Amino acid sequence: MKEKVKVSLLVWNLSTNDGFMRASLLQKALNKLGYEVEILGFLFGEKLYGAIPAETKLYTVEGSNYPNFIKSISKILKLIDGDIIYAIKPQPASFGVALLNKLYSRKPVILDIDDWELSWHGGDKWHYHPTLKQLAKDLLKKDGALRLPHHPFYLKLMERLVNQANAVTVHTSFLQQRFGGISVPNGKDTGLFDPVRYNPDESRSRYGLSEYRVLMFPGAPRPYKGLEDVLIALDKINQPDLKLVIVGGSPYDNYDEQLKQRWGRWIIKLPNYPADVMPDVVAAAHIVVVPQRDTPETRAQFPLKLTDGMAMAKPVLATRVGDIPEILGDTGYLAEPSCPEQIAEQIKLIFQDLDLANEKGISARKRCIEKYSIEAMASTLSSVIARLS
Structure with a gap:
Protein backbone atom coordinates (compact mmCIF):
# COMPACT_ATOMS: atom_id res chain seq x y z
CA MET A 1 0.00 0.00 0.00
CA LYS A 2 0.98 3.60 -0.46
CA GLU A 3 2.53 5.37 2.51
CA LYS A 4 -0.45 7.74 2.64
CA VAL A 5 -3.45 5.43 2.71
CA LYS A 6 -6.68 6.85 1.32
CA VAL A 7 -10.07 5.71 2.62
CA SER A 8 -13.29 6.15 0.65
CA LEU A 9 -16.31 6.37 2.94
CA LEU A 10 -19.46 5.34 1.07
CA VAL A 11 -22.78 6.66 2.43
CA TRP A 12 -26.00 5.37 0.92
CA ASN A 13 -27.97 8.62 1.37
CA LEU A 14 -26.30 11.92 2.19
CA SER A 15 -29.69 13.65 2.31
CA THR A 16 -30.57 12.16 5.70
CA ASN A 17 -28.92 11.44 9.03
CA ASP A 18 -29.18 7.72 8.25
CA GLY A 19 -25.44 7.11 8.00
CA PHE A 20 -24.32 10.71 7.64
CA MET A 21 -23.45 11.15 11.33
CA ARG A 22 -21.63 7.85 11.59
CA ALA A 23 -19.59 8.68 8.49
CA SER A 24 -18.59 12.06 9.88
CA LEU A 25 -17.40 10.46 13.14
CA LEU A 26 -15.42 7.81 11.26
CA GLN A 27 -13.89 10.55 9.12
CA LYS A 28 -12.68 12.42 12.22
CA ALA A 29 -11.18 9.25 13.68
CA LEU A 30 -9.46 8.31 10.41
CA ASN A 31 -8.08 11.84 10.02
CA LYS A 32 -6.55 11.57 13.49
CA LEU A 33 -4.73 8.45 12.29
CA GLY A 34 -3.28 10.37 9.38
CA TYR A 35 -5.34 8.75 6.63
CA GLU A 36 -6.60 10.71 3.67
CA VAL A 37 -10.39 10.47 3.62
CA GLU A 38 -13.05 11.13 1.02
CA ILE A 39 -16.81 10.84 1.49
CA LEU A 40 -18.97 9.69 -1.40
CA GLY A 41 -22.68 9.14 -1.46
CA PHE A 42 -26.02 9.50 -3.16
CA LEU A 43 -28.44 12.36 -2.76
CA PHE A 44 -31.97 10.98 -2.65
CA GLY A 45 -33.18 14.38 -1.45
CA GLU A 46 -32.61 17.95 -2.53
CA LYS A 47 -29.61 18.74 -0.34
CA LEU A 48 -27.04 17.41 2.11
CA TYR A 49 -28.30 16.51 5.57
CA GLY A 50 -25.74 18.60 7.47
CA ALA A 51 -22.82 20.94 7.16
CA ILE A 52 -19.61 19.43 5.80
CA PRO A 53 -16.25 20.86 6.95
CA ALA A 54 -14.62 22.88 4.18
CA GLU A 55 -11.56 20.63 4.06
CA THR A 56 -13.65 17.48 3.45
CA LYS A 57 -13.35 15.83 0.07
CA LEU A 58 -16.98 15.18 -0.76
CA TYR A 59 -18.49 13.71 -3.91
CA THR A 60 -22.21 13.27 -4.47
CA VAL A 61 -24.26 11.59 -7.17
CA GLU A 62 -27.98 12.06 -7.63
CA GLY A 63 -29.87 9.04 -6.36
CA SER A 64 -32.89 7.54 -8.11
CA ASN A 65 -34.98 4.40 -8.30
CA TYR A 66 -34.23 1.38 -10.47
CA PRO A 67 -33.55 1.10 -13.37
CA ASN A 68 -32.08 4.64 -13.44
CA PHE A 69 -30.18 3.88 -10.25
CA ILE A 70 -27.87 1.62 -12.27
CA LYS A 71 -26.60 4.74 -14.05
CA SER A 72 -26.09 6.43 -10.65
CA ILE A 73 -24.04 3.44 -9.48
CA SER A 74 -21.90 3.64 -12.63
CA LYS A 75 -21.18 7.31 -11.95
CA ILE A 76 -20.15 6.80 -8.32
CA LEU A 77 -17.92 3.82 -9.17
CA LYS A 78 -15.89 6.12 -11.41
CA LEU A 79 -15.37 8.55 -8.51
CA ILE A 80 -14.16 6.07 -5.88
CA ASP A 81 -10.42 6.56 -5.43
CA GLY A 82 -9.56 5.05 -2.04
CA ASP A 83 -7.13 2.28 -1.21
CA ILE A 84 -9.74 1.02 1.25
CA ILE A 85 -13.49 1.25 0.70
CA TYR A 86 -15.47 1.79 3.91
CA ALA A 87 -19.20 1.23 3.37
CA ILE A 88 -21.61 2.72 5.91
CA LYS A 89 -24.54 0.32 6.46
CA PRO A 90 -25.35 -2.89 4.56
CA GLN A 91 -27.36 -0.94 2.00
CA PRO A 92 -27.17 -1.66 -1.75
CA ALA A 93 -26.22 1.99 -2.30
CA SER A 94 -23.18 1.69 -0.01
CA PHE A 95 -22.11 -1.91 0.68
CA GLY A 96 -23.47 -3.12 -2.66
CA VAL A 97 -21.47 -0.46 -4.49
CA ALA A 98 -18.36 -1.32 -2.45
CA LEU A 99 -18.63 -5.00 -3.40
CA LEU A 100 -19.02 -4.09 -7.07
CA ASN A 101 -15.88 -1.96 -6.81
CA LYS A 102 -14.05 -4.84 -5.15
CA LEU A 103 -14.85 -7.17 -8.08
CA TYR A 104 -12.60 -5.29 -10.46
CA SER A 105 -10.31 -3.22 -8.23
CA ARG A 106 -9.55 -5.91 -5.62
CA LYS A 107 -9.47 -3.14 -3.01
CA PRO A 108 -10.45 -4.25 0.51
CA VAL A 109 -13.90 -3.42 1.82
CA ILE A 110 -14.80 -2.58 5.41
CA LEU A 111 -18.48 -2.68 6.25
CA ASP A 112 -19.74 -0.54 9.12
CA ILE A 113 -23.05 -1.57 10.70
CA ASP A 114 -24.44 1.08 13.03
CA ASP A 115 -28.06 -0.09 13.05
CA TRP A 116 -30.12 -3.15 12.22
CA GLU A 117 -31.71 -1.93 9.01
CA LEU A 118 -34.20 -4.79 8.78
CA SER A 119 -35.55 -4.06 12.27
CA TRP A 120 -37.50 -1.15 10.78
CA HIS A 121 -39.38 -3.66 8.62
CA GLY A 122 -40.10 -6.35 11.20
CA GLY A 123 -36.64 -7.90 11.46
CA ASP A 124 -36.41 -11.66 11.00
CA LYS A 125 -40.18 -11.86 10.64
CA TRP A 126 -40.05 -9.96 7.34
CA HIS A 127 -40.30 -12.12 4.23
CA TYR A 128 -41.03 -11.40 0.60
CA HIS A 129 -43.26 -14.04 -0.97
CA PRO A 130 -45.13 -12.30 -3.79
CA THR A 131 -47.43 -13.85 -6.32
CA LEU A 132 -46.22 -13.68 -9.92
CA LYS A 133 -48.67 -10.85 -10.52
CA GLN A 134 -47.41 -8.90 -7.48
CA LEU A 135 -43.78 -9.51 -8.45
CA ALA A 136 -44.48 -8.12 -11.93
CA LYS A 137 -46.10 -5.03 -10.42
CA ASP A 138 -43.24 -4.51 -7.96
CA LEU A 139 -40.67 -4.74 -10.76
CA LEU A 140 -42.39 -3.15 -13.73
CA LYS A 141 -44.70 -0.43 -12.42
CA LYS A 142 -43.18 3.05 -12.25
CA ASP A 143 -43.82 3.16 -8.50
CA GLY A 144 -43.17 -0.55 -7.95
CA ALA A 145 -41.80 -1.46 -4.53
CA LEU A 146 -38.72 -3.28 -5.89
CA ARG A 147 -37.65 -0.16 -7.75
CA LEU A 148 -36.61 1.34 -4.40
CA PRO A 149 -32.87 0.72 -3.78
CA HIS A 150 -33.49 0.46 -0.02
CA HIS A 151 -36.39 -2.03 -0.22
CA PRO A 152 -36.08 -4.68 2.55
CA PHE A 153 -35.68 -7.40 -0.09
CA TYR A 154 -32.32 -5.85 -1.01
CA LEU A 155 -31.41 -5.24 2.63
CA LYS A 156 -31.91 -8.93 3.39
CA LEU A 157 -29.68 -9.81 0.44
CA MET A 158 -26.98 -7.42 1.69
CA GLU A 159 -27.08 -9.02 5.15
CA ARG A 160 -26.35 -12.39 3.53
CA LEU A 161 -23.25 -10.87 1.90
CA VAL A 162 -21.73 -9.42 5.08
CA ASN A 163 -19.07 -12.17 5.06
CA GLN A 164 -17.81 -10.80 1.72
CA ALA A 165 -16.40 -7.75 3.52
CA ASN A 166 -12.71 -7.90 4.46
CA ALA A 167 -13.58 -6.44 7.87
CA VAL A 168 -16.74 -5.47 9.73
CA THR A 169 -17.13 -2.78 12.36
CA VAL A 170 -20.17 -2.42 14.60
CA HIS A 171 -21.02 -0.16 17.49
CA THR A 172 -23.23 -2.21 19.84
CA SER A 173 -23.04 -5.71 21.33
CA PHE A 174 -26.41 -6.57 19.71
CA LEU A 175 -24.96 -5.91 16.27
CA GLN A 176 -21.74 -7.73 17.13
CA GLN A 177 -23.66 -10.84 18.22
CA ARG A 178 -25.68 -10.73 15.01
CA PHE A 179 -23.01 -9.82 12.45
CA GLY A 180 -19.66 -10.37 14.18
CA GLY A 181 -16.96 -7.80 13.59
CA ILE A 182 -15.01 -5.39 15.74
CA SER A 183 -16.77 -3.04 18.16
CA VAL A 184 -16.13 0.61 17.29
CA PRO A 185 -18.57 2.63 19.40
CA ASN A 186 -19.49 6.15 18.34
CA GLY A 187 -16.86 8.63 19.44
CA LYS A 188 -17.56 12.08 20.83
CA ASP A 189 -15.43 15.15 20.18
CA THR A 190 -14.61 15.64 23.86
CA GLY A 191 -12.55 18.72 23.01
CA LEU A 192 -15.61 20.47 21.63
CA PHE A 193 -17.93 18.90 24.22
CA ASP A 194 -15.91 20.12 27.20
Whole structure:
Protein backbone atom coordinates (compact mmCIF):
# COMPACT_ATOMS: atom_id res chain seq x y z
CA MET A 1 0.00 0.00 0.00
CA LYS A 2 0.98 3.60 -0.46
CA GLU A 3 2.53 5.37 2.51
CA LYS A 4 -0.45 7.74 2.64
CA VAL A 5 -3.45 5.43 2.71
CA LYS A 6 -6.68 6.85 1.32
CA VAL A 7 -10.07 5.71 2.62
CA SER A 8 -13.29 6.15 0.65
CA LEU A 9 -16.31 6.37 2.94
CA LEU A 10 -19.46 5.34 1.07
CA VAL A 11 -22.78 6.66 2.43
CA TRP A 12 -26.00 5.37 0.92
CA ASN A 13 -27.97 8.62 1.37
CA LEU A 14 -26.30 11.92 2.19
CA SER A 15 -29.69 13.65 2.31
CA THR A 16 -30.57 12.16 5.70
CA ASN A 17 -28.92 11.44 9.03
CA ASP A 18 -29.18 7.72 8.25
CA GLY A 19 -25.44 7.11 8.00
CA PHE A 20 -24.32 10.71 7.64
CA MET A 21 -23.45 11.15 11.33
CA ARG A 22 -21.63 7.85 11.59
CA ALA A 23 -19.59 8.68 8.49
CA SER A 24 -18.59 12.06 9.88
CA LEU A 25 -17.40 10.46 13.14
CA LEU A 26 -15.42 7.81 11.26
CA GLN A 27 -13.89 10.55 9.12
CA LYS A 28 -12.68 12.42 12.22
CA ALA A 29 -11.18 9.25 13.68
CA LEU A 30 -9.46 8.31 10.41
CA ASN A 31 -8.08 11.84 10.02
CA LYS A 32 -6.55 11.57 13.49
CA LEU A 33 -4.73 8.45 12.29
CA GLY A 34 -3.28 10.37 9.38
CA TYR A 35 -5.34 8.75 6.63
CA GLU A 36 -6.60 10.71 3.67
CA VAL A 37 -10.39 10.47 3.62
CA GLU A 38 -13.05 11.13 1.02
CA ILE A 39 -16.81 10.84 1.49
CA LEU A 40 -18.97 9.69 -1.40
CA GLY A 41 -22.68 9.14 -1.46
CA PHE A 42 -26.02 9.50 -3.16
CA LEU A 43 -28.44 12.36 -2.76
CA PHE A 44 -31.97 10.98 -2.65
CA GLY A 45 -33.18 14.38 -1.45
CA GLU A 46 -32.61 17.95 -2.53
CA LYS A 47 -29.61 18.74 -0.34
CA LEU A 48 -27.04 17.41 2.11
CA TYR A 49 -28.30 16.51 5.57
CA GLY A 50 -25.74 18.60 7.47
CA ALA A 51 -22.82 20.94 7.16
CA ILE A 52 -19.61 19.43 5.80
CA PRO A 53 -16.25 20.86 6.95
CA ALA A 54 -14.62 22.88 4.18
CA GLU A 55 -11.56 20.63 4.06
CA THR A 56 -13.65 17.48 3.45
CA LYS A 57 -13.35 15.83 0.07
CA LEU A 58 -16.98 15.18 -0.76
CA TYR A 59 -18.49 13.71 -3.91
CA THR A 60 -22.21 13.27 -4.47
CA VAL A 61 -24.26 11.59 -7.17
CA GLU A 62 -27.98 12.06 -7.63
CA GLY A 63 -29.87 9.04 -6.36
CA SER A 64 -32.89 7.54 -8.11
CA ASN A 65 -34.98 4.40 -8.30
CA TYR A 66 -34.23 1.38 -10.47
CA PRO A 67 -33.55 1.10 -13.37
CA ASN A 68 -32.08 4.64 -13.44
CA PHE A 69 -30.18 3.88 -10.25
CA ILE A 70 -27.87 1.62 -12.27
CA LYS A 71 -26.60 4.74 -14.05
CA SER A 72 -26.09 6.43 -10.65
CA ILE A 73 -24.04 3.44 -9.48
CA SER A 74 -21.90 3.64 -12.63
CA LYS A 75 -21.18 7.31 -11.95
CA ILE A 76 -20.15 6.80 -8.32
CA LEU A 77 -17.92 3.82 -9.17
CA LYS A 78 -15.89 6.12 -11.41
CA LEU A 79 -15.37 8.55 -8.51
CA ILE A 80 -14.16 6.07 -5.88
CA ASP A 81 -10.42 6.56 -5.43
CA GLY A 82 -9.56 5.05 -2.04
CA ASP A 83 -7.13 2.28 -1.21
CA ILE A 84 -9.74 1.02 1.25
CA ILE A 85 -13.49 1.25 0.70
CA TYR A 86 -15.47 1.79 3.91
CA ALA A 87 -19.20 1.23 3.37
CA ILE A 88 -21.61 2.72 5.91
CA LYS A 89 -24.54 0.32 6.46
CA PRO A 90 -25.35 -2.89 4.56
CA GLN A 91 -27.36 -0.94 2.00
CA PRO A 92 -27.17 -1.66 -1.75
CA ALA A 93 -26.22 1.99 -2.30
CA SER A 94 -23.18 1.69 -0.01
CA PHE A 95 -22.11 -1.91 0.68
CA GLY A 96 -23.47 -3.12 -2.66
CA VAL A 97 -21.47 -0.46 -4.49
CA ALA A 98 -18.36 -1.32 -2.45
CA LEU A 99 -18.63 -5.00 -3.40
CA LEU A 100 -19.02 -4.09 -7.07
CA ASN A 101 -15.88 -1.96 -6.81
CA LYS A 102 -14.05 -4.84 -5.15
CA LEU A 103 -14.85 -7.17 -8.08
CA TYR A 104 -12.60 -5.29 -10.46
CA SER A 105 -10.31 -3.22 -8.23
CA ARG A 106 -9.55 -5.91 -5.62
CA LYS A 107 -9.47 -3.14 -3.01
CA PRO A 108 -10.45 -4.25 0.51
CA VAL A 109 -13.90 -3.42 1.82
CA ILE A 110 -14.80 -2.58 5.41
CA LEU A 111 -18.48 -2.68 6.25
CA ASP A 112 -19.74 -0.54 9.12
CA ILE A 113 -23.05 -1.57 10.70
CA ASP A 114 -24.44 1.08 13.03
CA ASP A 115 -28.06 -0.09 13.05
CA TRP A 116 -30.12 -3.15 12.22
CA GLU A 117 -31.71 -1.93 9.01
CA LEU A 118 -34.20 -4.79 8.78
CA SER A 119 -35.55 -4.06 12.27
CA TRP A 120 -37.50 -1.15 10.78
CA HIS A 121 -39.38 -3.66 8.62
CA GLY A 122 -40.10 -6.35 11.20
CA GLY A 123 -36.64 -7.90 11.46
CA ASP A 124 -36.41 -11.66 11.00
CA LYS A 125 -40.18 -11.86 10.64
CA TRP A 126 -40.05 -9.96 7.34
CA HIS A 127 -40.30 -12.12 4.23
CA TYR A 128 -41.03 -11.40 0.60
CA HIS A 129 -43.26 -14.04 -0.97
CA PRO A 130 -45.13 -12.30 -3.79
CA THR A 131 -47.43 -13.85 -6.32
CA LEU A 132 -46.22 -13.68 -9.92
CA LYS A 133 -48.67 -10.85 -10.52
CA GLN A 134 -47.41 -8.90 -7.48
CA LEU A 135 -43.78 -9.51 -8.45
CA ALA A 136 -44.48 -8.12 -11.93
CA LYS A 137 -46.10 -5.03 -10.42
CA ASP A 138 -43.24 -4.51 -7.96
CA LEU A 139 -40.67 -4.74 -10.76
CA LEU A 140 -42.39 -3.15 -13.73
CA LYS A 141 -44.70 -0.43 -12.42
CA LYS A 142 -43.18 3.05 -12.25
CA ASP A 143 -43.82 3.16 -8.50
CA GLY A 144 -43.17 -0.55 -7.95
CA ALA A 145 -41.80 -1.46 -4.53
CA LEU A 146 -38.72 -3.28 -5.89
CA ARG A 147 -37.65 -0.16 -7.75
CA LEU A 148 -36.61 1.34 -4.40
CA PRO A 149 -32.87 0.72 -3.78
CA HIS A 150 -33.49 0.46 -0.02
CA HIS A 151 -36.39 -2.03 -0.22
CA PRO A 152 -36.08 -4.68 2.55
CA PHE A 153 -35.68 -7.40 -0.09
CA TYR A 154 -32.32 -5.85 -1.01
CA LEU A 155 -31.41 -5.24 2.63
CA LYS A 156 -31.91 -8.93 3.39
CA LEU A 157 -29.68 -9.81 0.44
CA MET A 158 -26.98 -7.42 1.69
CA GLU A 159 -27.08 -9.02 5.15
CA ARG A 160 -26.35 -12.39 3.53
CA LEU A 161 -23.25 -10.87 1.90
CA VAL A 162 -21.73 -9.42 5.08
CA ASN A 163 -19.07 -12.17 5.06
CA GLN A 164 -17.81 -10.80 1.72
CA ALA A 165 -16.40 -7.75 3.52
CA ASN A 166 -12.71 -7.90 4.46
CA ALA A 167 -13.58 -6.44 7.87
CA VAL A 168 -16.74 -5.47 9.73
CA THR A 169 -17.13 -2.78 12.36
CA VAL A 170 -20.17 -2.42 14.60
CA HIS A 171 -21.02 -0.16 17.49
CA THR A 172 -23.23 -2.21 19.84
CA SER A 173 -23.04 -5.71 21.33
CA PHE A 174 -26.41 -6.57 19.71
CA LEU A 175 -24.96 -5.91 16.27
CA GLN A 176 -21.74 -7.73 17.13
CA GLN A 177 -23.66 -10.84 18.22
CA ARG A 178 -25.68 -10.73 15.01
CA PHE A 179 -23.01 -9.82 12.45
CA GLY A 180 -19.66 -10.37 14.18
CA GLY A 181 -16.96 -7.80 13.59
CA ILE A 182 -15.01 -5.39 15.74
CA SER A 183 -16.77 -3.04 18.16
CA VAL A 184 -16.13 0.61 17.29
CA PRO A 185 -18.57 2.63 19.40
CA ASN A 186 -19.49 6.15 18.34
CA GLY A 187 -16.86 8.63 19.44
CA LYS A 188 -17.56 12.08 20.83
CA ASP A 189 -15.43 15.15 20.18
CA THR A 190 -14.61 15.64 23.86
CA GLY A 191 -12.55 18.72 23.01
CA LEU A 192 -15.61 20.47 21.63
CA PHE A 193 -17.93 18.90 24.22
CA ASP A 194 -15.91 20.12 27.20
CA PRO A 195 -17.84 21.64 30.13
CA VAL A 196 -14.91 23.87 31.06
CA ARG A 197 -15.60 25.91 27.91
CA TYR A 198 -19.21 26.72 28.82
CA ASN A 199 -21.12 28.39 31.65
CA PRO A 200 -24.41 26.60 32.46
CA ASP A 201 -26.10 29.68 33.93
CA GLU A 202 -25.19 31.77 30.90
CA SER A 203 -26.37 29.00 28.58
CA ARG A 204 -29.70 28.74 30.37
CA SER A 205 -30.11 32.49 30.11
CA ARG A 206 -29.22 32.45 26.41
CA TYR A 207 -31.92 29.88 25.61
CA GLY A 208 -34.61 31.28 27.93
CA LEU A 209 -34.31 28.49 30.50
CA SER A 210 -33.09 30.36 33.59
CA GLU A 211 -36.33 29.86 35.54
CA TYR A 212 -36.41 26.10 35.11
CA ARG A 213 -34.84 22.83 36.16
CA VAL A 214 -34.01 21.43 32.76
CA LEU A 215 -34.38 17.84 31.60
CA MET A 216 -32.93 17.92 28.11
CA PHE A 217 -33.50 15.60 25.17
CA PRO A 218 -31.13 16.72 22.37
CA GLY A 219 -32.69 14.83 19.48
CA ALA A 220 -35.71 13.96 17.36
CA PRO A 221 -38.71 12.55 19.26
CA ARG A 222 -39.99 9.16 18.17
CA PRO A 223 -42.38 6.87 20.08
CA TYR A 224 -39.64 4.31 20.82
CA LYS A 225 -37.43 6.99 22.41
CA GLY A 226 -39.63 7.06 25.51
CA LEU A 227 -40.34 10.76 25.95
CA GLU A 228 -43.92 9.96 26.87
CA ASP A 229 -42.58 8.09 29.90
CA VAL A 230 -40.65 11.18 31.02
CA LEU A 231 -43.72 13.38 30.55
CA ILE A 232 -45.90 10.99 32.54
CA ALA A 233 -43.19 11.09 35.25
CA LEU A 234 -43.40 14.89 35.27
CA ASP A 235 -47.17 14.60 35.67
CA LYS A 236 -46.55 12.44 38.73
CA ILE A 237 -43.97 14.81 40.25
CA ASN A 238 -46.09 17.85 39.34
CA GLN A 239 -43.53 20.59 40.01
CA PRO A 240 -44.02 23.47 37.53
CA ASP A 241 -40.35 24.48 37.29
CA LEU A 242 -39.39 21.08 35.84
CA LYS A 243 -39.32 21.19 32.04
CA LEU A 244 -38.49 18.73 29.29
CA VAL A 245 -36.49 20.67 26.71
CA ILE A 246 -36.57 19.03 23.27
CA VAL A 247 -33.81 20.27 20.96
CA GLY A 248 -34.48 20.02 17.24
CA GLY A 249 -37.82 18.25 17.07
CA SER A 250 -38.93 15.56 14.65
CA PRO A 251 -38.09 15.91 10.95
CA TYR A 252 -40.15 12.78 10.23
CA ASP A 253 -43.70 13.65 11.27
CA ASN A 254 -45.72 15.72 13.74
CA TYR A 255 -45.05 13.46 16.73
CA ASP A 256 -43.51 16.26 18.80
CA GLU A 257 -46.67 18.32 18.21
CA GLN A 258 -48.74 15.40 19.47
CA LEU A 259 -46.63 15.39 22.63
CA LYS A 260 -47.11 19.12 23.03
CA GLN A 261 -50.88 18.89 22.67
CA ARG A 262 -51.08 16.45 25.60
CA TRP A 263 -48.18 17.57 27.78
CA GLY A 264 -47.52 21.11 26.62
CA ARG A 265 -47.12 22.50 30.13
CA TRP A 266 -43.96 20.41 30.61
CA ILE A 267 -42.39 20.92 27.18
CA ILE A 268 -40.07 23.63 25.85
CA LYS A 269 -39.02 23.16 22.25
CA LEU A 270 -35.75 24.58 20.93
CA PRO A 271 -34.83 24.64 17.22
CA ASN A 272 -32.06 22.74 15.47
CA TYR A 273 -28.57 24.11 16.09
CA PRO A 274 -25.29 23.52 14.22
CA ALA A 275 -23.05 20.83 15.66
CA ASP A 276 -20.56 23.34 17.05
CA VAL A 277 -23.34 25.09 19.01
CA MET A 278 -24.76 21.93 20.60
CA PRO A 279 -22.28 21.80 23.52
CA ASP A 280 -23.46 25.26 24.60
CA VAL A 281 -27.07 24.06 24.37
CA VAL A 282 -26.36 20.88 26.37
CA ALA A 283 -24.55 23.01 28.96
CA ALA A 284 -27.98 24.46 29.85
CA ALA A 285 -29.26 21.04 31.02
CA HIS A 286 -29.47 19.91 34.61
CA ILE A 287 -30.15 16.35 33.41
CA VAL A 288 -29.81 14.73 29.97
CA VAL A 289 -32.56 12.14 29.46
CA VAL A 290 -32.28 9.07 27.20
CA PRO A 291 -35.44 7.09 28.07
CA GLN A 292 -35.33 4.46 25.29
CA ARG A 293 -38.11 1.88 25.18
CA ASP A 294 -37.17 -1.77 24.69
CA THR A 295 -37.72 -2.58 21.00
CA PRO A 296 -35.70 -4.45 18.34
CA GLU A 297 -34.69 -1.06 16.93
CA THR A 298 -33.41 0.40 20.21
CA ARG A 299 -31.50 -2.72 21.24
CA ALA A 300 -29.27 -2.22 18.19
CA GLN A 301 -28.66 1.49 18.77
CA PHE A 302 -26.00 3.60 20.45
CA PRO A 303 -27.84 6.84 21.33
CA LEU A 304 -25.49 9.76 20.70
CA LYS A 305 -27.42 11.72 23.34
CA LEU A 306 -25.72 9.56 25.96
CA THR A 307 -22.27 10.83 25.09
CA ASP A 308 -23.60 14.38 24.65
CA GLY A 309 -24.45 14.30 28.34
CA MET A 310 -21.44 12.27 29.45
CA ALA A 311 -18.90 14.49 27.66
CA MET A 312 -20.51 17.60 29.17
CA ALA A 313 -20.33 16.04 32.67
CA LYS A 314 -24.11 16.08 33.05
CA PRO A 315 -26.16 13.65 35.12
CA VAL A 316 -27.59 11.22 32.56
CA LEU A 317 -30.92 9.51 33.20
CA ALA A 318 -31.47 6.57 30.85
CA THR A 319 -33.16 3.18 30.66
CA ARG A 320 -31.81 -0.37 30.80
CA VAL A 321 -31.99 -1.06 27.07
CA GLY A 322 -29.30 -2.52 24.81
CA ASP A 323 -25.80 -1.31 25.63
CA ILE A 324 -26.93 1.72 27.66
CA PRO A 325 -26.05 0.21 31.09
CA GLU A 326 -22.60 -0.80 29.78
CA ILE A 327 -21.98 2.61 28.22
CA LEU A 328 -22.88 4.49 31.41
CA GLY A 329 -21.33 2.03 33.85
CA ASP A 330 -21.92 3.41 37.35
CA THR A 331 -21.75 7.03 36.19
CA GLY A 332 -25.44 7.58 35.40
CA TYR A 333 -28.97 6.93 36.63
CA LEU A 334 -30.99 4.03 35.24
CA ALA A 335 -34.66 3.07 35.17
CA GLU A 336 -36.50 0.19 33.59
CA PRO A 337 -37.85 0.98 30.10
CA SER A 338 -41.49 2.10 29.84
CA CYS A 339 -41.59 2.73 33.59
CA PRO A 340 -42.60 6.37 34.34
CA GLU A 341 -42.73 5.59 38.08
CA GLN A 342 -39.02 4.69 38.18
CA ILE A 343 -38.13 7.66 35.99
CA ALA A 344 -39.99 9.95 38.40
CA GLU A 345 -38.09 8.47 41.35
CA GLN A 346 -34.75 8.96 39.61
CA ILE A 347 -35.58 12.59 38.74
CA LYS A 348 -36.44 13.28 42.39
CA LEU A 349 -33.28 11.45 43.54
CA ILE A 350 -31.07 13.56 41.27
CA PHE A 351 -32.50 16.89 42.43
CA GLN A 352 -32.43 15.83 46.08
CA ASP A 353 -28.64 15.72 45.86
CA LEU A 354 -27.63 17.59 42.72
CA ASP A 355 -24.03 17.92 43.95
CA LEU A 356 -23.69 14.13 44.05
CA ALA A 357 -25.35 13.87 40.63
CA ASN A 358 -22.89 16.38 39.19
CA GLU A 359 -20.00 14.38 40.65
CA LYS A 360 -21.35 11.38 38.78
CA GLY A 361 -21.41 13.57 35.69
CA ILE A 362 -17.70 14.31 36.14
CA SER A 363 -17.05 10.55 36.32
CA ALA A 364 -19.17 10.10 33.19
CA ARG A 365 -16.96 12.54 31.29
CA LYS A 366 -13.83 10.62 32.31
CA ARG A 367 -15.48 7.40 31.11
CA CYS A 368 -16.47 9.06 27.85
CA ILE A 369 -12.91 10.25 27.19
CA GLU A 370 -11.52 6.77 27.91
CA LYS A 371 -14.03 4.67 25.99
CA TYR A 372 -16.24 6.84 23.75
CA SER A 373 -14.08 9.66 22.42
CA ILE A 374 -12.87 10.19 18.85
CA GLU A 375 -9.41 9.20 20.11
CA ALA A 376 -10.73 5.89 21.48
CA MET A 377 -12.53 5.29 18.20
CA ALA A 378 -9.32 6.00 16.26
CA SER A 379 -7.30 3.58 18.40
CA THR A 380 -9.60 0.67 17.53
CA LEU A 381 -9.82 1.64 13.86
CA SER A 382 -6.04 1.62 13.67
CA SER A 383 -5.92 -2.09 14.49
CA VAL A 384 -8.82 -2.86 12.08
CA ILE A 385 -7.04 -1.22 9.15
CA ALA A 386 -3.66 -2.69 10.10
CA ARG A 387 -5.11 -6.16 9.52
CA LEU A 388 -5.87 -5.25 5.91
CA SER A 389 -2.29 -4.33 5.09
